[in-house]
Amino acid sequence: MKKSGLLILVVGLMLAWAVPVTALRYTQNEAALAWLRGFQQVDGGFTNGYVDGSDLGATTEVILAAVAAGQDCSTWLSTAGNSPLDYLAMQVKQGAVKDAAGLSRTVLAAVATGQDPRNFGGKNLVQALLATQDQATSRFGDSLYAHAYAMLALRNAGEAVPQSAIDLLKTQIADDGAWSLFGGPTPGMADTNTTALAMQALVAVGEPGTARSALAYLQRMQNADGGFPYQKPSAWGTDTDANSTAVVLQALYALGEPMGNWSGAAADPVGALLALWDANSGGYYWQAAVPFANILATAQAVQAAEGMSLVNVTVVGASRAPQAVTSAVPVSTGSDVPLLPVSGGFAPSRALIFVGLLMLGAGLTLKNRRR
Numbered sequence: 136m137k138k139s140g141l142l143i144l145v146v147g148l149m150l151a152w153a154v155p156v157t158a159l160r161y162t163q164n165e166a167a168l169a170w171l172r173g174f175q176q177v178d179g180g181f182t183n184g185y186v187d188g189s190d191l192g193a194t195t196e197v198i199l200a201a202v203a204a205g206q207d208c209s210t211w212l213s214t215a216g217n218s219p220l221d222y223l224a225m226q227v228k229q230g231a232v233k234d235a236a237g238l239s240r241t242v243l244a245a246v247a248t249g250q251d252p253r254n255f256g257g258k259n260l261v262q263a264l265l266a267t268q269d270q271a272t273s274r275f276g277d278s279l280y281a282h283a284y285a286m287l288a289l290r291n292a293g294e295a296v297p298q299s300a301i302d303l304l305k306t307q308i309a310d311d312g313a314w315s316l317f318g319g320p321t322p323g324m325a326d327t328n329t330t331a332l333a334m335q336a337l338v339a340v341g342e343p344g345t346a347r348s349a350l351a352y353l354q355r356m357q358n359a360d361g362g363f364p365y366q367k368p369s370a371w372g373t374d375t376d377a378n379s380t381a382v383v384l385q386a387l388y389a390l391g392e393p394m395g396n397w398s399g400a401a402a403d404p405v406g407a408l409l410a411l412w413d414a415n416s417g418g419y420y421w422q423a424a425v426p427f428a429n430i431l432a433t434a435q436a437v438q439a440a441e442g443m444s445l446v447n448v449t450v451v452g453a454s455r456a457p458q459a460v461t462s463a464v465p466v467s468t469g470s471d472v473p474l475l476p477v478s479g480g481f482a483p484s485r486a487l488i489f490v491g492l493l494m495l496g497a498g499l500t501l502k503n504r505r506r
Contacts, residue, residue: 163409164204164437166417171197171433172211178225179217184430191226194219195240196434202247203441203451209248220248227256235267235276239288246291247448253292261292273299279307279318280329283336287445290339301340304333308345313352326366327356327379331386332445338389339446347390353383354397361399362407376422377411377432380404381439388444408436 174182180189181197198219201208209218223241226232232241242260245252252260264285268275275285283304286296307318313325314333330353334346356367362375363383384404387397394403402410411420411432418428419436443451 163412163417164200164440167412167419167433167437168201168204168206170417170428171200171430174430175211175213175219176222177213177215177217178222179211179213179215179219180222180226181219182430189222191223191232191237192240193430193434194222195244196431196438198223198244199247199443199448200434200437200441202448203438203443205441205451220244220250224256227258227260232256232258232260233263235264235285236281238264238267239275239281239284242288242292243445243448246288252288261289261294264288265294265297268297268300273297273303275300278316278329279304279314280316280332283314283329283332284445286336287332287339290336290446291448296340301337301342304336305342305345308349311352313349323368325352327353327363328365328382331379331382334386335389335445343390346386350390350392353386356383357397357399357404358407359400360407360410361397361402361404362411363404372422374422374424375407375411377408377419377429377436378421380408380411381432381435384408384439385444388439388442389446405440408440411436 171181174184176182176189178189180191180194182188183190183193198208201211201219209220211218223232223244227241232238238260241255242252242264244250245255245260253262264275267285275282282300286300286304289296304314307314308320309315309318309325310320310322311325313327313330315321315324315326316329330349334349337343337346353363356363358364358373358375360375362380364373364376365371365379367373387394387404394405397403399407401407408419411423412418413420413426413428416428418430418433420426421429421432441451
């Protein structure tokens with residue numbers, strides 16, 4: 136009896152080993168993408184959930200989420216037959232994409248989906264982005280967030296980032312060891328979002344040491360549940376939110392930080408992010424205290440949960456092969472969300488090993504009983 140009990144315990148442990156740790160995130164994120172697809176507009180783009188019509192920022196975030204989860208969004212067609220890439224290309228052709236933020240987002244979306252950012256929508260987006268750098272201040276865009284985003288877009292496109300842009304970012308660290316939206320040394324102004332994006336930009340240009348110096352700040356900002364707020368303290372509250380946790384995770388991925396170094400009292404940042412998923416809609420909450428799925432929070436959460444860092448948007452931690460989706464995906468409700476992974480699942484070798492061990496355990500147990 137002791138031997139059979141021990142074997143049953145071993146089989147149980149093998150079962151736990153056979154089921155991939157990533158099964159939960161795969162299930163949640165595919166439900167999240169299905170929910171996001173319900174917000175696709177006729178022109179192929181996506182609304183941000185706050186104003187009617189397609190939004191360029193929201194569309195690029197959704198595209199990156201699709202790529203991170205291994206889906207081919209060029210097959211995501213609206214009722215008029217337009218894909219998200221069609222929407223972006225049309226925006227470029229119409230001259231609507233001209234500021235640093237819009238150009239950077241479009242470059243990243245183009246690179247992530249295998250398009251040529253130097254010939255997208257009939258325009259050289261990389262050249263146009265380089266032309267937006269302010270020669271007096273060396274800044275791209277109107278904030279350090281936009282500046283870091285531009286640096287990431289250029290590196291993803293294989294373009295050298297101007298040294299002046301790198302130097303600017305390195306000199307804008309606040310006294311608390313991180314970055315604020317508009318830069319400067321004022322203590323208490325730094326935020327997790329700008330800091331995490333700046334860290335990724337510095338890793339992308341070969342300055343990981345400077346990026347790593349901000350880890351102490353992020354450790355101070357981490358909540359007990361493993362997630363991150365925008366700032367701490369903050370007039371808007373310090374609860375964990377999906378957007379902040381996602382972008383911090385991307386910075387940690389960029390630096391190769393083990394999640395074991397970031398385990399809070401309840402979970403690590405990945406666990407905190409997955410906990411914000413809403414089974415009823417399939418989307419992610421911005422915060423647990425605001426129980427409504429949020430489009431931008433969902434798109435960013437999927438990217439981070441799947442292992443995507445903005446340092447290289449063509450390399451995803453989950454390493455899943457692209458899956459073409461040729462038909463409309465129904466929006467998942469609570470009862471529709473699959474309880475088992477719809478992709479990934481058991482590796483064949485593990486499944487066979489598990490079944491073999493289970494059968495062996497059952498046989499030995501019966502043999503012992505007959506004795």
